[in-house]
Amino acid sequence: MILVLLGPPGSGKGTQAERLTDKLGLTHLSTGDILREAVKNGSELGAKAESFMKAGEFVPDELIIDMITTKMEETSNDSGFMLDGFPRNLVQAQKLDEIFKESSLTIDQVIYLNVPRAELAKRLSGRFYCPTCNAGYNYPVHLPKNDGVCDNDGEKLLRRADDEENVVQKRLEVYAKQTSPLEGYYRGQGLLVEIAADSDPDEVTQQIINSVSKVKTN
Ligand code: AMP
Numbered sequence: 001m002i003l004v005l006l007g008p009p010g011s012g013k014g015t016q017a018e019r020l021t022d023k024l025g026l027t028h029l030s031t032g033d034i035l036r037e038a039v040k041n042g043s044e045l046g047a048k049a050e051s052f053m054k055a056g057e058f059v060p061d062e063l064i065i066d067m068i069t070t071k072m073e074e075t076s077n078d079s080g081f082m083l084d085g086f087p088r089n090l091v092q093a094q095k096l097d098e099i100f101k102e103s104s105l106t107i108d109q110v111i112y113l114n115v116p117r118a119e120l121a122k123r124l125s126g127r128f129y130c131p132t133c134n135a136g137y138n139y140p141v142h143l144p145k146n147d148g149v150c151d152n153d154g155e156k157l158l159r160r161a162d163d164e165e166n167v168v169q170k171r172l173e174v175y176a177k178q179t180s181p182l183e184g185y186y187r188g189q190g191l192l193v194e195i196a197a198d199s200d201p202d203e204v205t206q207q208i209i210n211s212v213s214k215v216k217t218n
Pocket of ligand 1: 053059060087
């Protein structure tokens with residue numbers, strides 16, 4: 001099974017992807033996570049991507065497409081994968097269609113997490129993560145047991161550089177301009193499932209599972 005998670009920054013793609021990949025046995029491929037890891041490791045890709053990420057802009061398509069193609073080839077998980085953060089514009093979506101056509105693969109569903117913009121800004125400003133185990137927290141809805149430190153390893157929680165207020169506004173604008181056209185692109189292909197994702201995270205997970213189980217039984 002191949003699923004694509006679509007939604008603006010702060011819509012819960014990362015959180016939902018983690019829960020769903022566990023439940024569905026899929027491999028989670030997050031372009032944002034792969035890029036952050038590349039920056040952390042000081043790789044050539046990380047050096048090329050870092051300035052774009054800090055500014056809340058997209059990393060150039062050629063770099064992203066090469067990176068995700070390699071990752072998909074490395075993924076030997078037969079039950080499939082969940083793409084999170086890719087594709088993010090029409091060029092990337094069309095390229096993905098080409099790649100899949102060549103390998104006789106198809107996207108089963110595109111899950112669009114719809115959250116109002118005011119709620120997104122609020123969520124992003126409360127978002128923190130553990131630099132060691134990558135666990136995510138969100139004030140005030142998902143608090144660590146001890147303020148400011150990770151439940152798993154006691155590490156001090158950090159905020160992503162691109163979650164600072166001025167960068168958040170830029171990322172939301174870039175989403176509206178470049179990524180939101182993908183909603184129509186996939187709706188036109190009959191693949192888009194829209195989920196109202198401003199409710200409780202457990203409810204959102206359940207709605208996605210209900211939707212995906214229809215694919216499995218078709
Ligand atoms: P995310 O964790 O998905 O919010 O991604 C963090 C940042 O990584 C984005 O703001 C972009 O700078 C970069 N990025 C992630 N995925 C892509 C993509 N598919 N195309 C271009 N840039 C990306």
